Amino acid sequence: MGIENQRIVNAEIRAFELSEPGKHHFFGYYNKQIWDLTGSRVLALQCDFPSKDLQPSDVASVGYFDLTNGNKFKKLSETTSWNWQMGAQLQWLEATQCRDIIFNIRRPLNDGGLYPGFGSRVVNVETGEAREYNVPVYVVAPSSEWAICVDYRRYNATHPTIGYVDELEPVELALAPSDDGMHILDLASGETKLVLSLADLNTNQPVASMDGAIHWISHPEIAQDSKRILFLHRWTKRIEDEFCWLHRLYSVNPDGTDLCLLECSDHPIPQLDDAYDADANSVFDYEKSEYQISHPTWVNPKEIMVWGPHKGEIHYNLYTDRSDRVEFIGTQVLTENGHMTYSPNGRFILSDTYPDDATSVRTLFIYDTHTGARYDIGRFWTDPNLGKVNRCDLHPRWRRDGRAVCIDSIHTEARNLYLIEVGDMLDQIQAEGDKA
Template structure:
């Protein structure tokens, strides 16, 4: 089912703009300012030398762009992890450490907290992945590990890439206090490897991704991944976990370990299509909280892959949108839990991606638009739609390249969600 959903570009496209991932809103609490990164290029490999301007568009003042900082610590998928800090008039983004050598878990990188009222900037010792919704703490991981395991979301080192153990006891998930900058390791890769271990883990490199705190900040979810063949994402193995905010009460919701014929010596990873990984029947990706105790994810359960909604307490899972939501996408719930906002990956023949809303009360899908992406962008430089809700759930922001530049767009869904 298709309905009218007016769309407009943000800004004058005098430069390229994008926000990044789908898991956090780039709208401020009043839906009047829109975070984004401004760059001077449409595409290209990121080496750690390129600068992104960090700032926001004032939607109430003709989309005027306000610069609040700059960073060389960014990628095309997640940007600089730019995000609002709780209900304060503050933003945070990742940055490259430019001071004297220091003894921190990830010495090349840090984060910058900018107070928009005072104009002051405070440096925090670790790069962030995501903040708790109230802004009290951040969850932090190793972006240098991503450079080996999932380069699309990594940050290049300042000088030399660090050597990485496969599953060390001193790397994993750090929790950083936003007020003090104090941090501690609350869950290590060694612990995850030892938790209900699988034979496939023995020779594999391990990492953690897709962290997300629940609305109250009491628990967070993440995906534990491991592989022996980092160059082929179809060889990634996955487990979906939730855990308390302090690293206690670890719960395994799903394990997608499976045989890997691709590990044969004669397998050609170049034969794998750009988006084959996203369409794998064993993929676990894009988990998000619906509530403090419910998690939606694209993944397999009981031998079939769907949008599954898990009960974090019992581990029970049920299919959402059977026969309708049949492709992997970047999904989030509206505040009232009725609507799912999501997208698709590019169609192999048309290179078009669909943005849609799904009404969980009526099991009705509303396609909002189709957006072309050049097929030669490749894996690391691609531009997923990564749809994000406004706080009043009447507007959707996406990143897109369908007009030949990389820009952010606003889609008005008022008529649909108000019907």
């Protein structure tokens, strides 16, 4: 598997900052589209500080940069339900021709919602008209008809990097409840339905390590035709140490049927020994683990890309949904975990690395699936003192036409967005590749 004679080419190009003086800006995760249909509006959150341990009262402004009006930030709303890694799950509603956005908010604890205290809001970018749901969203289907909902309170206990700081006192969570897991929100009616419970996952092809472990669903993503969902099922007996987490990659229909187990990373965990010192690990050690399944994304409605182990090796892997077919991608040059997505034309992979241990530099790169060449297009320093929760990953994202990318970065000690034009470079790469 893979392409012979793979190589790395250094080709740094200029990044253009999107920012306003005295403020800090970011978007969050890597596989949501932040440009509107015209390419003139770029979604972002704005805050008064570049990093800190967030409190329930910390406010982020929700809006977009107007690329046709001096790159000015247009504020549309505010939220106190956000984190540094995924923001407020801000995203366009595609079916409205990107006239509406949706994002998570806090609501009264007594509003009768599925997860008290958390909800979501839709805002029209032209009129400012807004409506709310009493449930938070993770991702909206491309059809804009429904959204996946998960428990951010459970995240705050199991995976605080992607949780929301809670106003309530911590409570002991059920390990694998039958009344929680993946809910589907009907955006027209506002009704929610549990389609897959954690109890379902705990009893589906169980392994011994699940006994006495706490479970959660992570990173659900919806295929481009809105007909299939991928997600990670995670469980552990020691929440505080990620080396003790175990993972399975699944796909499923939106109604919970046709559940398909694609990969399982169950493995021995010496870290469970009482003598093991979890504090001896650095911030990014686990991101470089040989057992982690992470950053799944739909390539198309039939294929899924993920960083993870398969048959004793760990690579960028391409899975064919509802089959046992797995292909290793770029084995010689894609050698560490990153946030990866395919270009709109399907030829290139955009991704990044975690900070180098010695230099604290993250590398942004593009991989050509036709030639096997990797092009390193930028290097961005990050503060090594940032922790797991308030770090700033590059989280690179394609523009809809595949000719520009956007990243979050903190290399100037301010957290801001950066646009990088890559169209001319990709044209040259394709021309040279076609000649070869």
